[in-house]
Amino acid sequence: MxxxxxxxxxxxxxxxxxxxxxxxxxxxxxxxxxxxxxxxxxxxxxxxxxxxxxxxxxxxxxxxxxLWGGDNGDTHAPNPPTPGPMPDYNGDYYEARVWPWVVVAPSGLNCRADAELSAAIRTGFAQGTVIESSGWKADSQGRPWLYIPTEDGYIRSNSRFIQPAY
Structure with a gap:
């Protein structure tokens, strides 16, 4: 938040x-x-x-x-944000835009090699970490996972684990 x-x-x-x-x-x-x-x-x-x-x-x-790197002297963010992603009734986010997220899960969040719970863990993000996604993909159960390009991996796209950074 x-x-x-x-x-x-x-x-x-x-x-x-x-x-x-x-x-x-x-x-x-x-x-x-x-x-x-x-x-x-x-x-x-x-x-x-x-x-x-x-x-x-x-x-x-x-x-x-x-949050977006160097200060260019503007009083606003380099690309002023549009309205943020909203979760569905299950708390899932289906966000295709590039977007910053904050990890809210108290125990952190794993980033996996593919959009499946059984996929290998590439890295973990601590609670409070800001990460940027660029697109999503569904797992075999139809649940959305966000692609994290800096890690070439996926995180579960649900409000239990992440929230929009704004």
Missing amino acids: AWMKLTSKALYLIAGGTYQYIDKIELGSSVNGEYQLTFPVYWFQGQDSPPRRMSVNLNETREPTP
Whole structure:
């Protein structure tokens, strides 16, 4: 689940379980000590409510790093996100777009050589790890698995194990 962090420079939408930001809003200058911020609508799409947690430390000197790599100076993510993936009634995601995910399973999540529970494990991802998928494939039971190109493997595509990073 994404969360927000406010520093003396910006308000950040942080990918769940990380210190990497998805988007940021520069604070700019205050008027009579007050800041007016306009939140992008997609910060709250696909959620039942706004992020539940916000960290405030105006003395913080370390700023979060971008989730998508180098900071290009924009105040928004390089490719502003569209509405996020939504699970079906079983909690399964069928997502063909390239998308960042956060591992939410307390014991982590295995990445397998193929889209089957019996396939060899290539690697494991700890809870809070942000990973990017690019397409999906069904196993012999019809359950969806997301392809993780950096590992050339598959993870089970279910809300018990992963959530969209935003």
